[in-house]
Amino acid sequence: MSRRAGSTLALGALAAVHLAALAAGFLAPYDPTEQNRSLPYAPPARLRFVDAGGTFHLRPFVYPMAEQGPGSGVYGDDRRQAYPVHFLVPGAPYRFAGLLRGRVHLFGVDEPGRILLLGTDGFGRDQLSRLLHGAQISLFAGLTATTLALGVGWLLGTLSGFYGGWVDAALMRGSELFLALPWLYLLFAVRAVLPLSIPPERAFLLLVLVIGLVDWARPARLVRGVVLSARERNYVLAARGFGASDVYLIRRHIAPQTFGLLLTQAALLVPQYILAEVTLSFLGLGVSEPVPSWGNMLADLQHYHVLESCWWMWAPGLVLVPVFLAYYALSEALDRAGPA
Amino acid sequence: MVRLARRALHGLLLLIGVSALSFLLVELAPGDYFAEMRLDPRVSEATLRTLRSRYGLDRPLPERYLRWVASLARGELGYSFAYGQPVGPLLWPRVRNTLLLTVTATALAWMLAVPLGAWWATRRRGPVNAGLAGVTAALLALPDLVLALGLLLLALRTGWFPAGGMVSLGHEQMAWSERVGDVAAHLVLPVTALVLGILPVLVRYVRAGVADALDAPFVRAARAHGIPPRHVMFRHALPAAANPLISLFGLSLAGLLSTSLLVEVVMSWPGLGPLLLEAILARDFYLVLGPVLASTLLLVSGNLVADALLLAADPRIRAAGR
Numbered sequence: 292m293s294r295r296a297g298s299t300l301a302l303g304a305l306a307a308v309h310l311a312a313l314a315a316g317f318l319a320p321y322d323p324t325e326q327n328r329s330l331p332y333a334p335p336a337r338l339r340f341v342d343a344g345g346t347f348h349l350r351p352f353v354y355p356m357a358e359q360g361p362g363s364g365v366y367g368d369d370r371r372q373a374y375p376v377h378f379l380v381p382g383a384p385y386r387f388a389g390l391l392r393g394r395v396h397l398f399g400v401d402e403p404g405r406i407l408l409l410g411t412d413g414f415g416r417d418q419l420s421r422l423l424h425g426a427q428i429s430l431f432a433g434l435t436a437t438t439l440a441l442g443v444g445w446l447l448g449t450l451s452g453f454y455g456g457w458v459d460a461a462l463m464r465g466s467e468l469f470l471a472l473p474w475l476y477l478l479f480a481v482r483a484v485l486p487l488s489i490p491p492e493r494a495f496l497l498l499v500l501v502i503g504l505v506d507w508a509r510p511a512r513l514v515r516g517v518v519l520s521a522r523e524r525n526y527v528l529a530a531r532g533f534g535a536s537d538v539y540l541i542r543r544h545i546a547p548q549t550f551g552l553l554l555t556q557a558a559l560l561v562p563q564y565i566l567a568e569v570t571l572s573f574l575g576l577g578v579s580e581p582v583p584s585w586g587n588m589l590a591d592l593q594h595y596h597v598l599e600s601c602w603w604m605w606a607p608g609l610v611l612v613p614v615f616l617a618y619y620a621l622s623e624a625l626d627r628a629g630p631a
Numbered sequence: 632m633v634r635l636a637r638r639a640l641h642g643l644l645l646l647i648g649v650s651a652l653s654f655l656l657v658e659l660a661p662g663d664y665f666a667e668m669r670l671d672p673r674v675s676e677a678t679l680r681t682l683r684s685r686y687g688l689d690r691p692l693p694e695r696y697l698r699w700v701a702s703l704a705r706g707e708l709g710y711s712f713a714y715g716q717p718v719g720p721l722l723w724p725r726v727r728n729t730l731l732l733t734v735t736a737t738a739l740a741w742m743l744a745v746p747l748g749a750w751w752a753t754r755r756r757g758p759v760n761a762g763l764a765g766v767t768a769a770l771l772a773l774p775d776l777v778l779a780l781g782l783l784l785l786a787l788r789t790g791w792f793p794a795g796g797m798v799s800l801g802h803e804q805m806a807w808s809e810r811v812g813d814v815a816a817h818l819v820l821p822v823t824a825l826v827l828g829i830l831p832v833l834v835r836y837v838r839a840g841v842a843d844a845l846d847a848p849f850v851r852a853a854r855a856h857g858i859p860p861r862h863v864m865f866r867h868a869l870p871a872a873a874n875p876l877i878s879l880f881g882l883s884l885a886g887l888l889s890t891s892l893l894v895e896v897v898m899s900w901p902g903l904g905p906l907l908l909e910a911i912l913a914r915d916f917y918l919v920l921g922p923v924l925a926s927t928l929l930l931v932s933g934n935l936v937a938d939a940l941l942l943a944a945d946p947r948i949r950a951a952g953r
Contacts, residue, residue, distance in 0.1 A: 468652055471645045475889035476907070476926040480653060483911040483919045484660030566774050570893055573776060574908060592780050593897075595794075599787055608777035615772035 298624035301617040308614055312426035316385025319420035320399045320406055324581040325383065327405070327415030330356060332601050333366050335410040335418075343370045350375045353406050364600070374404030410603035412591060422606050425583035429572075429607075430614075432499055432584075433565035437557050439503025440564075444510025445553060449541060451511065452518030463515070466508035477505050478567060482576050491582035498577050502567050510556055514549050521548045551625075558622030562615045569611070585611065634948070638938045642931040649927045650703070650920075654696055657916045664712040664914055686710060699917075708924070709917030713910070718921040721906070726925050728797060729902035733891050733929070735818060736825035737884065740833055743826070745876075748837025749864060752845055763838075767831035775890050779824045779897040792819040795899040821891075821898045828890045829883060836879050840872035847871065873944050881937035888926055 311318060338351045352375040354368035380399040387393050400406045409418035451462040469477065481501050489497065521527065527544050535543075565585075571577035572586025580587060585607035592598045592605065665679050665688070683689045687698055699709050707717035714721060751763045786794035793799065797817050798810075805813060844850060845868050853867050854860070895904030903922040910918035942948055 464648075467645060468648045470885075471649050471927050471931060472923065473885045473888035473892070473926050473930055475892045476923055479892070479907055479911060480919060480923045481656070483907075483914075483916070484656055486661070487912065487914065566776070569774065570776060574896060576908075576911065589776065589780070595787060598780065598784055605777075605780075608774065608780065611774050611777065612769075612772050615774065616768065619768065619771055 294624065294627070297620055301620035301624070304613065304617045305621070308426070308617075309430060311423060312430050314387065315420075315423035315427055316387055316393060317395065318397050319385075319417070319423040320382065320396050320408075321417040321420045322383040322385070323416065323421045323424040323583045325416060325420075327411065329358070330405070330407070330411050330415040331413050332364060332597070332604075333358075333407055333411040333415065334601075335603050336407045337368075338376070338408070339373075342373055348375070352376060353400060353404065355404050356407065372404070374400035374406070376400055376406060409606055410601070412588070412604065413597075418588075418603055418606060421583040421588055422585075422610065425585045425588055425607060426610075428495060428578055428582065428584040429565055429568050429586065432495065432502070432568040433561045435499045436502040436564040436567070437560045439499065440506045440560060441510050441553050441557060443504065443507040445514050445549065447507060448511035448514025449518050449545065449549070452515040453522060453537070453541060453545065459515075462511065466511055469505070469508040474506065475567075475570070478502065478571070479576070481505055482571065487576075488579070491578050494578050498568055498571060502564050506560070506564075510553075510560075513552055513556065517549050517552055518545055521545045555622060555625045558618055558625055562618045565611070565614070569607075635935075635939060635942060639935060642935055646924070646927055646931055650700075650924055651696075653920055653923055654699060657920060658692055658695065660916065664916065686712070708921050711910075711915055711918040713913040713915040713918065718917055721918070722903075722921040722925060725901060725903050725906050725922070726929075728900065729888075729891060729895065729904070729925075730929070731814075732818065732821055732825070732895070732900060732902060733884075733887050736822045736829070736891070737880075737887060739822060740826045740829050740883075740887075741880070744830055744833035744837050745869075747830075748834045749841045749869065751834065751838040752841035752868075753860075753864070755842070763834070767834055770827055770831040773827075775824070775828045775893055776897070778827055779821075779894050782820055782824050783898060786820055793817050794820065797901050817900075821894050821900050824894045824898070825887060825890055828894075829887055832886070833879070833883060837872075837876060840875050841868055844868040844872040870944070874941065877937055877941045877944060880940070881934040884933035884937075885930055888929060892926075 333356050336353045336356060338353060340349075340351055341347050342352070352373040354370050354373060356366045357369045359365045359367050376398055377400065378398050379395055381394045382396045382399055384392065384394050398406070405417070407417055407419070409422060411418055412421065447462055447466075451459045472480070478501065481504075485497060485501070522545065524544075527540060530540055530544060568577055568584065569586035569589065572579075572584045573590050575587075575590065577586055578584040588604070588607045591601075592608075597604055665682055680689070687695060690698075702709055702717070705719075707719045708722060709718050710716070711718050711721060747763070751760065754760050783794055786792055793816055797814060799813050799817075841864075845863075850863060850867050850871070853863050858867075891902065892904040892907070894900070895902040896908055899905065903925055907919065907922040910916075910922070
C-alpha cells in the first residue's frame, strides 16, 4: 500500500468513526441508559437468515435471549418466536449531533423483542448503543481538550518567543514546573482538588478543561522555538521597519509558520487525550454513570468474572486500537509532509 | 562536575517550585476532608471547628504552608486525616515498590530496545523492517489500559503467574530466598505491561539514532576500510548514537511513571498509584501531595542520572563544562 493511500485510508476511517459518533442516536437501536434487569451480561445476539425449520429468509432476524435459570449468567436462544430486523423504525427519542431531535433509528426489531448485536452490560443495557454514545464523549473529549491545550500553548508560546525578556523567562520557568511532574500524576493532582461527584455534563466540561490546561507546556515550548526563528527572518524585520504593529506581525507573518507544527502536534495529542479521558473515567474520576463513556464502560472489567467471561465488554478498548492507529498514521504522514 | 551540581540545584529548585504550587492548588480547592463530615447530622458544627483547629486548618495560609514545610523537613509530609497518621511512613514503602517496578521495567526495556533498534537500523528493507514496523505500530496503538487488562486476563486464564498484588498469602512466613522469588513472580505481569508500553517508542528512537550514525561519513569510512560490521556497530555507530538516546532515557522515565500509575492500579501493585487514587477518593489532600511530590522527586533524580550518564559518555559535554 502506498503511503498516500495509507493516509487517505486513515483520514477516511477517522471521518467515519467521528460521523458515527455524531449520528449515535440514529445508528444505535436503543437509548444508552435504558436498563433491562432480566438480561445482565447477555452475549451478543446472532443475526440469522435460516430459521429453526431450515427455511432461508432474505430479511435477517434474531431470536430473543433467555437466561437459563436466574442468575446463572448462561444464555440460550428462545426459538419459539423470531424477530425480523426492520430498518428506519421509530424508537426512543434522541438528539442528532446534540441538536436535531429524532425518533427514527437505523434498525430495530418489534417489541418485546430486543436486538443486542454487542450484548449487554451488568444492567442489561445495550452495549452497541452505549459504545456509539460513549464515542461522543470520549472522541470529542480528545478533540476539544487538544484544541484547548494547543490554543493555550500557542498563545503562551507565541508571547514567550515574540516578546522574550521577562515574559519569556517567567513562562518558560513556569512550563518547567509543569513538565517536572509525570503527566498522569499532574492530571490526577489537578483532578484531586475538584469535587468528586458531579453531574455528567459538567464532569465532561471539567475533564476537558483539566486535560487541556494541564498540558500547555509542551506545545508552548515547541511553538516558542518556531516563533524565535521566525521573528528574526528578514521579511519580518522589514515589516517591522515599515511600522507594522505586533498584532499584525504575529497574525500575518509569524502565526502561519506555527500552523504546521500545531497540526502535527494535534495528531499526536488527540489519541493521548482520548486515553486520558478513558483512564480517568475508568478509575471513577471522570464521566460517571449512567452516561456512557468508553472509560466507564471498561470499568466493568475490574471485576475478574467480567474480565474472564464477557469478551464483548472489551469493545470500547478494542475500538480504541484502530482509532489510535489511524491517528498515528496521520501524524506520521504530517511529519513526512511538513518541515516542522 | 560543575555542570552536574548546577543541574542538581536546578532540580532542587524545581522540586521546591512544584511543592509550593501543588500546596497552593490543594489549599485553594473548595472543601476539605472535614467538609464531607458536615453532611453527617451527628457531627456538630462545634466538633468540626475543634477538629479543624486541632489540625491547624483554621490558621492563615502562610502559616499552614510553613507548618507543612517544617513537616516536610521532618520527613512527615503533612498529616493524613483518613489514616490518622503522618504521610511519610505511609509513603516510603509505596515509593520503594514503585521504584522496584519502574527500575526493573526501565532496565529491561532498554536492554531489549538497544539491540532491537540497532538490528532494525541495519535492515532498512525487507521482512525484518516490515515486521518490526508493524509490531511497533500495533503496540503503539494498543492503549496501556487495554494492554494491562489483557495481560491480567492472560494470567487469570493460564495461571502462569500471579494476577495482581505484590506478595502471596503467607509471604511473611517464607524464607528469605522464597520471598524474593515470590515478589519476582508478582513482578512479571506489571513489568511486562510497562515494558510493552514503552518499548515501541524506544525501539523507534534507537533505530532512528543508529541509522543516522550508520549514515555518517566516519562510519562509512570505517566500513570502507574493511572494518568488520560488528566492530563498526559497537565501536563507531553505537557510541555516536548514545547522546540523544541518553537524553531520551530521562524523558522515557516520565512516560514510564505515568504508565506505572495506571498499571499499578489495574494490577493492584501497592505503589504510589493506588495510594494516590485512594487519597483522591477520600479527599485526603495532604496524602495527595505525597505521591505527587514523590513522583516529581523520582523524575528529577532520573533526569540527574541521565545527566551524569551523558557526562560520562560524551566527551564534548565534558569539554564544554570545563
